[in-house]
Amino acid sequence: MSFGFLGIQFGFALQNANTSRIFETLGASVEDIPILWIAAPVTGLVVQPIIGYFSDKTWTKLGRRKPYFLIGAILSSICLFLMPNSPTLWIAAGTLWIMDASINISMEPFRAFVGDNLDEHQRTQGFAMQSFFIGLGAVLGSLLPYLFTNVFGISNTAAEGLIPDSVKWSFYVGGIVFISAVLWTVFNSKEYSPEELAAIEAKDKEKEPQRVEVVxxxxxxxxxxxxxxxxxxxxxxxxxxxxxxxxxxxxxxxxxxxxxxxxxxxxxxxxxxxxxxxxxxxxxxxxLNMPLAMKQLAWVQFFSWFALFSMWIYTTQAVTGHVFNTFDPKSQAYNDAADWVPVMFAVYNGVAAAVSFLLPVLAKRTSNKITHMLALFFGGLGLISVYFLSDKTGLLLAMVGVGIAWASILSIPYAMLSNSLPSSKMGYYMGIFNFFVVLPQIVAATILGFIVKEFFNNEPVYALIVGGFAMILSGLLTLRVKTKHKIVIDENQN
Structure with missing residues (x-):
């Protein structure tokens, strides 16, 4: 059921670790990079609730959520082949726009898929399984450029304005893995029909009646x-x-x-x-009528994803410039330093995969809230520590903290949320919940460039420090989430 996420995250990791590098190679300046990312999250704001709404109401021979997995995978794979062959900066930005929208078409229904198929007691473990495949796919995707250069001898440099072959081949492999993994889930998993889900929910209500508030x-x-x-x-x-x-x-x-x-x-x-x-x-x-738990989790998601987006945008520039003091994208030193960023990302994703099954154990002994707070603290400290590091090994250790946070971000909030949602609107509300993944990306893309330029003399490492403190704040906000609160709005009142 979750295997398709391996392919999705394989492609997503390639996008996250290499897009800023592609933009910079095609002539983007440091302060322009955040705005070039902006189209992707803006598209997500439009795509996610629409896909969630219609996937709630879809039932075909292929299933309820699976048609969306498949369509998104086909489009995403095509974009992964096109992205590293972009001849100009504006074409690369446009391809990112289409690719991110396509990834969202596949990704958003996967969250609802787990909520549909698992009961309340299984969901933390179910979303942890997704975290495992996300981490595994991201490790493999993040490492590819480094492996192609250091194992297979494919060049990581190219003429001015051209993307290195190591990056190109990484994206080609990513396109194949993406579609293959999603096809595995499409053809090897089952879904409950809307009628079956309604019957299951009716039994659940008999056991534990919901608090119904008619608006x-x-x-x-x-x-x-x-x-x-x-x-x-x-x-x-x-x-x-x-x-x-x-x-x-x-x-x-x-x-x-x-x-x-x-x-x-x-x-x-x-x-x-x-x-x-x-x-x-x-x-x-x-x-407007979101459940209270969803509104409270929105703030947690906002600050944690703001931190992640600051990392994805600025890690390459922080590592090449602040840690290794190299600034020329055409130089060997720059590209060697830039190649270390996917390795760092592979480490945090590998840690996420490794600890993903420990989180439900810790949550069972404490609570989802305490578990998520601790994980976010580790992540925030990891981001802040980059400022004080000066070698490759230290950078990998910093990513351990980020990996613990990443595992929790991918699972615990969704487990907390899904227990507060009716099955008839699971896809829609999961799509709306992803607003609070997308909105911080838009905020980061619009203000981080301004902050770095105006307050930090164009030194990108300070964006990681800002992100680290944002992640710690999101951990503190987790403690105020009331996960037991449940409201069902009478649809006739809408």
Whole structure:
């Protein structure tokens, strides 16, 4: 059931470890790299809730979630072949956009797949199994450029503006592994039909009745209107301040996006006043009516993924510049240092795979909250320690802490969340939950370049320090999550 994640993460690891290198090779400056990443998470905001909503309502001969696994895998594999052959920077950025959207099409239903097929007591272990395959796939994907150069003798340098052959062949292998692993899951796993899931949920309710809160429709619409106007007003004010002060243009993306979100809330509130009910109004309204546990976990996800995104964007530049003091992408020293970054990423993913089965054991002895908090503390300290390191071995040790956090980030929050969701909306709410994976990426991409430039003299290692403190904060926020709180909104009130 989880094997397909090996292929997904194989491709995702290649993207994370090599995209900044590809951008820089094609002429991007350090301060421009975050904004080139922005298209990917923006696409995720659109793709994830839509895929989740429709996968909840899909039932074909192939299954409920599996058609989306397959479509996403085909598109992602094609993009993995195209990405390292990008002739220009804008084509590479566009390919990243399409590839990230395609990976999301495959990845998002996998979370709901585990929630569908496992009961409350099995889910922590189920998501830990996903973490294992994610870690294993990421280790193999991250190591490929290094292995191709140091084992098979394929060059890791190329003429100016060209991607090294070691990177190209890594992406080709990634495309094959991606589609193969997903096909294995598609043809070797089963799904419960919507009717079977409804029957299982009905039995669960008999054993442990849920607290049902019927929302007053008129009050809910008024709240939606207020939230919409607040987002619209805040977005408009900050956008104006950015304009009159001549601040970096990347900031427009975040706050113009807030304006758009406000307009969506207002438009749906107006439609609901006219008793219009369709996929659009349900998707936007259910964002407002998220379960309390989901709202609390959103803050945990936000700061932990902000930290991860700072690492994925800036590790190459921090390692090559701060640790090894080399800045020329055409030089052998730079490419040797850059090749060490995938090795570092392989280590943290390997650690994640190794500890993934220990987390449920620790959670059983303590709790999911304590386990996640401790893991995030290790991750934050690992990121901060990069500033003080000066050799390859030390960098690998720093990644051990990140790996412990990564294993927990990939499993514990989803286990905590899935126990608070109705099966009929598992895919949709898992998609919305991924907003809080995507939003911090957008925030990181819009403000990290500005912060590094304005406050840290364009020294990328400070972005890792900021990320480390964000991860520690997310650990503290885990303690306030009320996992037992359960609300089911009467759909007729939507």
């Amino acid at each position: 007053d429709k008129s009050k809910n619409i008024a709240k939606q209107m207020r939230v919409g106007f607040f987002m619209l007003l805040l977005g408009a004010i900050v956008t104006y301040l950015i304009f009159i002060n001549g601040l970096t243009k990347e900031l427009y993306i975040l706050f113009v996006g807030l304006i758009i979100a406000g307009l969506l809330f207002i438009s749906v509130a107006l439609l609901r006043k006219r008793n219009v009910r369709n996929g659009y109004t349900i998707i936007i309204t259910d964002m």
